[in-house]
Amino acid sequence: MVLYNNINNSDAVQQWNNLPNVVLIEIFTLLSDSDLLNTSSTCINWRRIFYHPKLWSKQRLQLKLIDRTYNLSAYRYKMQNFLLYSQLVELRFDPTQILILKEILQAFEILACNRQLKSLILRPITSSSCLNEKEQPTGPLCDKIFHLLKDVIECSPNLEELSFGCWIEALHSINDLMTILNQSRHQTLKSLHLASIKNSETHFTPDIYISSEVFSPFRALQTLSIDSTYLTENLLHCFGQSQRTPLNKLIVHVSEFRSDIVQINDSVWQTVSTNLPNLRVTVHMINAYETFRKYARILRPEMPLSHLRMYFCSSLNVDMLCYLSIHYRNTLECLDVMDSITEPALRYHNPFRTEPDPLVLLAWQCKQLTELSILGYEVLEVNLLAIAKLRPQLRTLNVCVDCVMTLQFGRLQNRHFFEDDDGEDAFVDYGHIDNYIQTIISESVGWQWRPLQKHELPIGVYEFCSPLELSCLEQIHNSFSSS
Template identity: 65%
Template sequence: MVFPYDYSELPQIVLAEIFSYLSHNDLLSASSTCSSWRNVLYHPKLWSSVPYRPLRLHLIHRPNDIQCFRYLTTNFLGLTRYVEIRFDPTDFNVVKDILQVLDTIACTNRQIKVLIFRPTSTRCALAENEQPFIPLCDKIFHLLKQIIECNQALEILSFGCWFESLFRIEELVHVLAQRQSQSIQQLHLASIKNSETHSIADIYLTSQSFLPFVSLHTLSIDSTYLTDELLQCFAQQPTQLKQLIVHVSEFRSDTQPVDETVWQSVSSIMPDLRVTVHMLNAHETFRKYSRVLRPGMPLSHLRMYFCSSLNVDLLCYLSVHYRSTLECLDVIDSVTEPALRYHNLFRAEPDPLVLLAWQCKKLTSLTILGYEVLEVNLLAIAKLRPQLRTLNVCADCVMTLQYGHLQMNHQFVEDDDGNDAFIQYGICTNSIQTI
C-alpha cells in the first residue's frame, strides 16, 4: 500500500502533539524512524509532564558513560522537569561533571520539579582536610541555591546522602523555606555517617526549619534531629506528613529520645503517618536501639544494613510493639562472609522471626541476608503470612537440622525463570525468592 503523504514532512508542532500521546518506550521507538521524527524529541511539549519525561543521567564508569551523559545533558537538560543523577561521588572528575550539570540547570531551566541525586557510595571525592574540599562544597551549595531560587515550584528534592551537598544543608533548607515552602512535597535530607563524614553531625536543624513547608508529606532526616518539637510541629501543619524516614548511624549521648506520649499524640492526630527507620552500620546494643524505636511510633518499615548482628530482643520488641503497623523488615549483612547466627538453632523455643511473622499482621516483605535460617522456619513464615509478597533469603544460608547437626540445604527446585524456589512444598513461588 502506498501512502499519498510523507509523514516525515509534517510540521514538528503537529508531530509533537501526536507523540505526546505515546508511552515512553513507544516514543523512543518512533524517534528511531527517521531524523525528522528524532528531532521531535527536543520539542518542549514532550517534556512538560513531570512523571512522564524523567531525565535519568548515569555517570558511574566515566569512560563508558561520558558520551551518553554529555549527549543527554546537551540536548535535554534545559527541557526536562525531572532530573535524576546516578553517579560515583568518589571520582573527582565525575563530581566536576555534576557541577556542570547543576550549572546548566541553574542557567537554562526554570521549570525543574524533581531533582534527585543517587550517589553509589558514601565516600567523598576529597578528604575534608584537603585544600579543595571546602571550595567544592561551597560551589555545590551556591549552584543548588541558585536552582532553588530560580525555579518556580520545586516539588521533590533528594540529596541521596551525598556528603558534599549536605555540608551546608541548614542554609539550603532556609532558602527552600523562603522560595519553595508552598510547593515542596518530598524532602530527603538524611545522611550516612562514617569516619569520613563526621562533620555532618554538626548540622543544626530545628523544628522551626520545617514550619514553612505546608505541603510536605515525605521527609527523611537523621535520628539526631528527631525531637518532640519536630513531631509536634508536623502535627500542626495543614497538610500532614505521610511518611517520615529516619536514618540511624550513630547514637549520640546528648540526644534525647522522643517522649512516648508525643508519639501517641502524633499517631492519633496523624493516623496516616508511616515511619521508616534505616539502621546503617549501627553496631549498638538493643538498649540503644530502643532510644529510637519507641513503642508508640507507627513503624511500618525497618531496614538494618551491615549492623553485624540481629538482636533477638529487638525481634521480640518488634513483635510486641509493632504488630499492627510493621509491613517490611530487611536485615542485610555480607553474603560473602560466613553466615551469622542470630538465634541458637538447637533451642526448643520458637524462632523469633517466626514469632514476628505470626504477630505482625501487616507484614508483606521480609529479607534476611547474611544469617543462617532453618528451612523449616522459612516454611513456617510463609504459611503464617500467606500475604507475603517478598521473602528473600540467601540460598547458602538456608540450613536443615538432621540428626542434631546443621547441614546446608541443597534441595531447592528451580522455577520457570530459573530461580530457586520451594515449590516442592506447595508454596507460591512469587512469595519466596532465594538469592
C-alpha cells in the first residue's frame, strides 16, 4: 500500500505497510470501532494487527445476546476473538431464553481464563425470569453459570467494576457472590451494582437478605447500587470510616415499602454528609405505588440527593415536588419521571388553580438542576417557558408533545368559540406548542429544544404493555455511569 503526495511524488512516497507493528498498534488505539473495521479491510498486515490483544484490551467489549441470528453470529465472533484478553466487558442479553443462557455459559468459561478483566457488566433486557418457566430445566444451568461467575471473580485480580443486580437469577446467589468478593476482591473493587428490579405483575422474587457488615471489607469502593431494603444506618456507618476510600455515588432502588424497614435518622445522614462531602445519592422509584408519606421514609431531608428517577409509579403529587424544592434545593441535579401516556395523561397539578405550578417552583428553587424529564404527565405550555427561563443551564428538558396543554379562555356561542379575556369558560388543547415559544425556550437554555413525538418515546411509555422492559432497564443502567 502506497501513499503519494501530489506536490512531489518522487520524494514523498511513503511505504505505510513497512511501518513497525508497534507504531501501527499505537496509531490504531486512537481509532473508533468503525474506523478499526475499515482499516482491517486495507491489507493483510493491518488485518492481523486488528486482532492484536493490546488493541482491544482497553476498549469496552459490548456483547449482545438477543435471540436473533445476526446478533448471535456477531456475539460469537467477538467472543471467540476478543473476550479472552478484553479488560472491559459488557454483556447485554435476554435472560428468559435457555439458548441464550447456554451462550453465557461459554462466555464465562472464557472469562474464567482472562486475568486482565477489570469490568464486567451484565445487562439483562427484561425484568422477567427464566426460573418461572417450570417446564424448562433452567435451574441446573443457572447454577453452572454462577459457579463459573465465581471462578471469573476469583481469577480476576484487577477486577474494579461488577454489575449483576438487575438479573433476577443472580439474586439467588448473591450471598455466595458477596462472600467471594469479600475474600478476594475487597481491595480492588471500586464499583458494585446489586440493585434489582422487582415487578409483582410479572414475577415473584423472594426476599433475600444480606447484612450491612458484608460491605465493610470493601476499602476501595466508590460507587454502590443497592435495594432500599439494604439501606440502613449500619451500612452508612461502614462507608463513613476514615480508613477507606470515600464513597462518591450511592444508587438506591425502591420497588416496595416494607413495614419492617426502619427509616434512617436525619442525624445519621447529616454525619454521612459531613464525613463524605462528595457523596451524591441517586434514588430510583420503580413501580412504587405509594403515598408521599411513605416516599418520605426514603427521601430524608438531610440525604444528599442529586438524582431522582420515578418509573411507572403513577404518582407525582404537589407535596412531593414541594418537598424536593425545599430540602434538595442545593443538591438536586436531575428529576426524571416516566409513566404510561394514557388518555388523558396523568395530572400532577390543576392548571385552573391560582397556585404556581410546582414544577416551575422546583426549577426556581433547585439551583443545581440540569436535567428534567416529565413523560406521561400533563405540562402547561407557558410553564415550560417559565422553566427554561428560570434554569438556562438545563442540558436536558424532555416532555411528550401529546402531554403539553394550552388553555384557551372564552365562550361557546352557536357552536363557535369566541376568545375573551374575561372568558366564561376555558378549553384545553393538547399536542400543540407554539413555534414562537419553542424558539424562546431554545434561546433560553442555549441548545436546540423540541418536545418528543410518540415514536421517539422509550418503549413502554406510550403503550402500557410491558413498562419494566427495555426502556426502563436502559435508563437505569445508563445512570450507573452517568449520574
